[in-house]
Amino acid sequence: MTNNPTIFNGLLLVDKPSGISSHDVVARLRRILKTKAVGHSGTLDPMASGLMVCLVNEGTKLSQYILEGDKGYRVRAQLGVRTDTLDTTGEVLEKVSVEFPKERILAEAFKLQGEMELEVPIYSAIKVQGKKLYEYARQGQEEQVVIPKKMMNFWDVEAVEIGPDWAEFDIKCSKGSYIRTWVDLLGKALGCGAAMSSLRRTWSAPYHLPQAQTLEQIEQAYTGAPPWGTAFVGMDHALPQIKRIRIKGQDKVLLGNGQISHDLRSQLITAFRPSEDQYVQVLAQDTGHLLALVGLEEGRGFVLKRVFKY
CATH class of the missing domain: 3.30.2350.10 (Pseudouridine synthase)
Incomplete structure (x- = not known):
């Protein structure tokens, strides 16, 4: 058990052993990280081992985007x-x-x-x-x-x-x-x-087994200060396949209130390619935190699909 006061948001790449269920892995991570907000992006049967992409705290909001991978x-x-x-x-x-x-x-x-x-x-x-x-x-x-x-x-x-x-x-x-x-x-x-x-x-996709750590390695790493190793993937690196733009100042404040500013909309128009992109990530210029995922809907224009709070 850890007394680490740092709250982790993002993905955890776990090397699951055979003989336990995916639910067992999630239960163990909840104890290690002291949070109930843990899920995973794809079940492995008890007899199977290997890479499980687990979702922690705000990372649980990424489930549908991680599940789509091969x-x-x-x-x-x-x-x-x-x-x-x-x-x-x-x-x-x-x-x-x-x-x-x-x-x-x-x-x-x-x-x-x-x-x-x-x-x-x-x-x-x-x-x-x-x-x-x-x-x-x-x-x-x-x-x-x-x-x-x-x-x-x-x-x-x-x-x-x-x-x-x-x-x-x-x-x-x-x-x-x-x-x-x-x-x-x-x-x-x-x-x-x-x-x-x-x-x-x-x-x-896009994660590989060598990036993962065992439950024991994760528990040991989390007792110290970050960075905790390659198994811990922060929100800003969780979706490398999705295009990103950065904002600051009033644009960031408005986004936190669920609004897309004029300047952000202009950036989105420039960055978004409907034939290529389903979503665009919006990150904070100062902290690098992932703030939102934005999509384009017919008849509505740019829409906030997910907003993340830290």
């Missing part, structure tokens, strides 16, 4: 096994002995790239008729629900290590794509079934 993973597939959950934590439905040449595994894996419309796993939190899919599965009601399909996109599939009955890959995917589903597809392509045996998130 993801990268290192995944290991166990070949010759088929389970109800599509990973090795589930009930084994079929198991066969297999031994494939490396070239065959690679050839099938590299074919599984691009955008595809696929069923989501039955063991997932997607809701159908107000009920999570995994609830249907646990209650033996799979026949009572139509499993929805969604567009998933996989690319940059690279082999890390290949064995006769297992394979490890680095892979990138769009938000909301299921790596378990990709592994299942690989098993079907090889004709033997496959289940995900390990998963580590390495990238959550």
Whole structure:
């Protein structure tokens, strides 16, 4: 536990260990940082490890902008096994002995790239008729629900290590794509079934795993004075993909009252490119603090989407 009086606002890049839930990570951070205002931008299952982008205090207002990012993973597939959950934590439905040449595994894996419309796993939190899919599965009601399909996109599939009955890959995917589903597809392509045996998130755009710290490292760092390390991303650096402008004086005062001044509007007109930009960040000239996110709406002009208070 820390007695650090400094209040942190922004993102925390956590290297989650396997064996605990994303909720457990958030609960631990709430204790370390002494704030209830902690969330995250994408769940990792208990068996998975790696990069979790957590949101702290004013950073929780950034959730929808962080969630939009693509993801990268290192995944290991166990070949010759088929389970109800599509990973090795589930009930084994079929198991066969297999031994494939490396070239065959690679050839099938590299074919599984691009955008595809696929069923989501039955063991997932997607809701159908107000009920999570995994609830249907646990209650033996799979026949009572139509499993929805969604567009998933996989690319940059690279082999890390290949064995006769297992394979490890680095892979990138769009938000909301299921790596378990990709592994299942690989098993079907090889004709033997496959289940995900390990998963580590390495990238959550624009952040990479080497920037993250373990919960223990974060707790130790936060006992001292800032800067606390690369895992702590302040509000002014949280959205590097979004264009930024700076203001001062009366423009800043008016913005704090929810108003866009004439000078700020002029800056926005110059900076904003409707074909490229959804939002523009407005930062304070003196402190560098992120003050607001501004968007352009048809019929309304420039609109304050988010205002941040420190």
